[in-house]
Amino acid sequence: EAQVTQNPRYLITVTGKKLTVTCSQNMNHEYMSWYRQDPGLGLRQIYYSMNVEVTDKGDVPEGYKVSRKEKRNFPLILESPSPNQTSLYFCASRQTGTDTQYFGPGTRLTVL
């Protein structure tokens, strides 16, 4: 089954404790991206990747890092989480040249 998976699905952590949210897709897509969703603001893009070793900032990249060492994986790293990073995070992937984007189930992160 074609899908985008994220782990963990739920996470409660404390300020300053480094964490990684994993994202993996099994469709051999080149393009992957991360969004965060906050009430009243919709989804906003954090980072995106056009292919292995090629990444760029989205609209709200502050406080986040990403890497793309393998085509299927695109982890989101919070090196020193803060309460304002409490949000619902979505990973998405897309085959270059097509319009359909596939979204993961989301990761709900709470930073205390």
Place this chain on the structure above:
Amino acid sequence: KQEVTQIPAALSVPEGENLVLNCSFTDSAIYNLQWFRQDPGKGLTSLLLIQSSQREQTSGRLNASLDKSSGRSTLYIAASQPGDSATYLCAVTTDSWGKLQFGAGTQVVVTP
């Protein structure tokens, strides 16, 4: 900067009524417009995608129109059912890499 607005933020209708959801965007230079459905605890599901050169798309009970010059799209859901209860998100694609700019969504409740 592209801004996407969805009105109303919430909507409740009795089963059988037609649903009309509105989306507006400030910059007409878009690649396409998509409507997504979001269910609690699940990711986003793409419902309809309208290319910038198209005026409408239909899928079953769903019909979406696009008026690029006025920056508006409308999603019609005919003969609503309780299973249509969800949050509906509108998003425009703003670059060739597929970056999506989302509205904040309309939460729909269809009562039996």
